[in-house]
Every structure is written in C-alpha cells, then in structure tokens.
Amino acid sequence: MQYYWSDISRINLLERYTTIWKGILTNENIDSIWIKPDQIELLKDIFVDSCERNFYIHLDENNIYISLCQDSSYYYYEFEKDILKLLKTIEKKFEIKINEGNFNCWECKPFPNSYRYYIFKKDNKFKLKKNVLNWDKYDDIKKK
Numbered sequence: 001m002q003y004y005w006s007d008i009s010r011i012n013l014l015e016r017y018t019t020i021w022k023g024i025l026t027n028e029n030i031d032s033i034w035i036k037p038d039q040i041e042l043l044k045d046i047f048v049d050s051c052e053r054n055f056y057i058h059l060d061e062n063n064i065y066i067s068l069c070q071d072s073s074y075y076y077y078e079f080e081k082d083i084l085k086l087l088k089t090i091e092k093k094f095e096i097k098i099n100e101g102n103f104n105c106w107e108c109k110p111f112p113n114s115y116r117y118y119i120f121k122k123d124n125k126f127k128l129k130k131n132v133l134n135w136d137k138y139d140d141i142k143k144k
Contacts, residue, residue: 018073018108019073019075019105020067020068021066021103021105022067022103023065023101023117024063024102025064025090025098026063026099027096027098028096029097034059035096043090046086047086050085050086051078051082054068066103076113083119087101087119098119098121100118102116102117103115103116111134112134115131116130116133117130118131
C-alpha cells in the first residue's frame with residue numbers, strides 16, 4: 001500500500017496545512033460566578049478579536065470547552081503568541097479567575113506533530129507548558 005506522502009518528492013513544502021484544536025479552561029473557584037450562557041457571544045467575539053478565528057465554544061458549569069476544526073488554519077505558533085493575552089482579557093472582561101487549561105493540537109499534514117499545552121498560574125501569572133509528539137521521531141528513538 002502506498003500513501004500519498006510515500007513519495008516525498010510529491011509533497012508541496014509550501015502548502016499551508018490546517019490543524020485541529022480542542023481545549024478546556026477551568027474556573028479557579030467552583031463556588032464563584034462563572035461566564036453565563038447569555039455571555040457566550042461576547043466570549044466568542046473576544047476569541048475572534050484575539051485569534052482572528054471563529055472557535056466553537058461551549059460552557060458547562062465550571063468549564064469552557066473550545067475547539068476549532070480544520071476548516072480554519074490556526075498554527076501552534078499563533079496559539080503561543082495569542083493565548084496568554086487572551087486569557088488575561090477573558091479574566092478582566094468577565095471578572096473571573098481561570099485556574100488552568102489544557103489544549104491539544106493535531107497537524108493535518110504528512111509527518112505531523114501533535115502539541116499538548118498545559119496552562120497554569122504561578123505567582124498569579126499565566127504560564128504555558130508545551131509537549132510535542134511526533135510519531136516518526138518517537139519511532140526512531142524507540143529503535144535505538
């Protein structure tokens with residue numbers, strides 16, 4: 001069986017591939033007021049202003065679920081540039097405290113990477129921890 005990327009000469013290195021995103025943000029204080037369902041459109045506007053993308057956002061008790069399908073390209077380096085400022089904006093606008101978050105990203109291209117981000121607070125400032133998984137590199141390391 002031959003995959004479309006089996007012939008490396010056929011891969012267009014200049015092509016911009018999409019990514020798939022999903023994530024969750026958690027409220028710092030379970031007993032405090034969180035974002036209300038009637039404020040979800042305002043939250044979506046904040047995401048559009050910060051990230052210039054239309055994310056799907058769902059509220060569930062003390063969690064905000066966020067996802068982006070592959071119809072809109074949004075790359076890991078854009079996320080890293082936008083996310084901390086976005087979180088500060090959300091906290092300020094809604095007068096809430098975000099405790100932590102997890103985001104996952106999958107590249108839709110040959111030899112892709114997967115990214116996992118963990119967002120947490122240290123000294124009342126957001127911090128971002130990143131893990132990168134590449135199966136091809138993992139297989140090479142495993143063989144050694």
